[in-house]
Amino acid sequence: MQNTKTFTGYDTVIDLSDDDAEITHVGRGTPCGEYLRRYWQPIYLEDQLDDLPKLIKVLGEELVLFRDKSGDTGLLHKHCAHRGASLEYGIIADHGLVCCYHGWNFAVDGSLIKAGSEPENSPIHKKVVQGAYPTHEFGGIIFAYLGPTESIPAFPIFDTLEDKNLERIPFVVTTHCNWLQVFENTQDPIHVLHLHARSSGVQFGVASGVDQIIDYENTPLGMINVQTRQVEDHVWVRTTETILPNMNQGGAIWEEAESEKFFQRSAFTRWMVPVDNFETMTIGWRIFSKELDPRDQGDRKKIGVEAIDFVGQTKDERGYEESQRYPGDYEAQVSQRPIAIHKMENPAMSDRGVMKVRRLLRNQIRALKGKQEPSQYIQNGRGTISTYQQDTVVRAVLDEENKQSYSKALVKHILNSKDETEEKRRVDLELHCRELLRKLN
Incomplete structure (x- = not known):
């Protein structure tokens, strides 16, 4: 049976205000974003990663992905914890990534290896940490876990x-x-x-x-x-x-x-x-x-x-x-x-x-x-x-x-x-x- 009402273009209300954010919005702090962050997520192909850091976005968050000279892969917050310069312009080091602006060197886990020109015994080395996420490489793909560290699951092999x-x-x-x-x-x-x-x-x-x-x-x-x-x-x-x-x-x-x-x-x-x-x-x-x-x-x-x-x-x-x-x-x-x-x-x-x-x-x-x-x-x-x-x-x-x-x-x-x-x-x-x-x- 067909609907007899036709040519309803003018009468049809188009309301785009409700986009079902509960299951569509993915930023940090959103219900769906927090759920997705509880699992390992693939983020990059291994052979795309060369001798330069890569600026990427995952779950609405801008991050910098790199592989240091020792072969370890790091995933850091985009902006340096020192003064906010983007680490996409960082220098790959033997261990970690060095910010181009003032030479602060962060390890793949976000710990501060060297604070540029600051004395080696400066307490700032224990105080400052760069935001970082764990990564795992499998089958030519780099995965990351972007959730709370107390909830990190084992990496799944299907x-x-x-x-x-x-x-x-x-x-x-x-x-x-x-x-x-x-x-x-x-x-x-x-x-x-x-x-x-x-x-x-x-x-x-x-x-x-x-x-x-x-x-x-x-x-x-x-x-x-x-x-x-x-x-x-x-x-x-x-x-x-x-x-x-x-x-x-x-x-x-x-x-x-x-x-x-x-x-x-x-x-x-x-x-x-x-x-x-x-x-x-x-x-x-x-x-x-x-x-x-x-x-x-x-x-x-x-x-x-x-x-x-x-x-x-x-x-x-x-x-x-x-x-x-x-x-x-x-x-x-x-x-x-x-x-x-x-x-x-x-x-x-x-x-x-x-x-x-x-x-x-x-x-x-x-x-x-x-x-x-x-x-x-x-x-x-x-x-x-x-x-x-x-x-x-x-x-x-x-x-x-x-x-x-x-x-x-x-x-x-x-x-x-x-x-x-x-x-x-x-x-x-x-x-x-x-x-x-x-x-x-």
């Missing part, structure tokens, strides 16, 4: 990063809008059908354009969406994972579901890190293997700084007219306004995943406001964090009811297998799927 036979290429791309618009897109599976297959032609795999049965499940880390498709004589179940507070793992970009596979893991692991309220950097790894990219459609040369090898992710990869004709994620996310106005939206059933992401975030943020620290990732017996993204394809033709039953049982098995090794999870899932299909047939 199970999808265990396999040393996979090729992981670091990347970072910028999206000029609020972080939540980028992050919640990970739980909007219906957009894959429309934006990436019908509106703009096939941008990823042809199979992505097949109608899905969509469901959502909570996980110990956040949530997954479950997409079940009948692709000719194969049933394809994809789980796309959102890990709180701002991480995502997704499957093979050009998956066509033409052959059987079980528990095939991520083609990308990434974080949506707020630069400030109006800009986001998506930073992580593109992951390659023969199984993930059997036709060699990925292009390693196109992955790096402001570059990724699938369409529609950056501002300058295409001209305006082409992006109008074939819009991608970047256009869809940025065009929602710098910060999307949630109260002006009209959510439908297909938006359940997005609403769930917002609700999960809001619950965590409000718990922190109530002095309850966010729960950190729990390691499995191998010292890694079990995750739940995967693709499974079986040769079968099922009706809608049986597809739903099969998918639900498959996902339940995956969620219950978190303590097993990757190979055992894969083998056990195949056995489980075979048994499920035997019963359904």
Whole structure:
């Protein structure tokens, strides 16, 4: 039934005053900003860091990143604690960074090594400390912890990063809008059908354009969406994972579901890190293997700084007219306004995943406001964090009811297998799927 009231442009009230600051604003002291600061965040690619300090902005805070001559990485407040000159003009030292203005030398932990021309026994050495944050380098990416030191968690290693036979290429791309618009897109599976297959032609795999049965499940880390498709004589179940507070793992970009596979893991692991309220950097790894990219459609040369090898992710990869004709994620996310106005939206059933992401975030943020620290990732017996993204394809033709039953049982098995090794999870899932299909047939 259609709404009979038309041409309502003049009558429609456009109120941009409420931008849902609780889950969109990220500066220091804001509810969401404080929540994000309780976790390690990727901030820079290792090979971008050379013999000069780098001025960066993360969570609304201007900081200076550097690597001293001893190889240690430091992340300091921008303005020198002495007289406020910017440390982006500092001089890399054997240990730490020297302010260009008066020669004050700060270590990577912010302690004052030498106060320029002040006597070595001056009490100022014990009095002055430069603001600093701890860093950790892993897989070609520099991470930082920007929260209170009494709450610093162990650096997390996720199970999808265990396999040393996979090729992981670091990347970072910028999206000029609020972080939540980028992050919640990970739980909007219906957009894959429309934006990436019908509106703009096939941008990823042809199979992505097949109608899905969509469901959502909570996980110990956040949530997954479950997409079940009948692709000719194969049933394809994809789980796309959102890990709180701002991480995502997704499957093979050009998956066509033409052959059987079980528990095939991520083609990308990434974080949506707020630069400030109006800009986001998506930073992580593109992951390659023969199984993930059997036709060699990925292009390693196109992955790096402001570059990724699938369409529609950056501002300058295409001209305006082409992006109008074939819009991608970047256009869809940025065009929602710098910060999307949630109260002006009209959510439908297909938006359940997005609403769930917002609700999960809001619950965590409000718990922190109530002095309850966010729960950190729990390691499995191998010292890694079990995750739940995967693709499974079986040769079968099922009706809608049986597809739903099969998918639900498959996902339940995956969620219950978190303590097993990757190979055992894969083998056990195949056995489980075979048994499920035997019963359904």
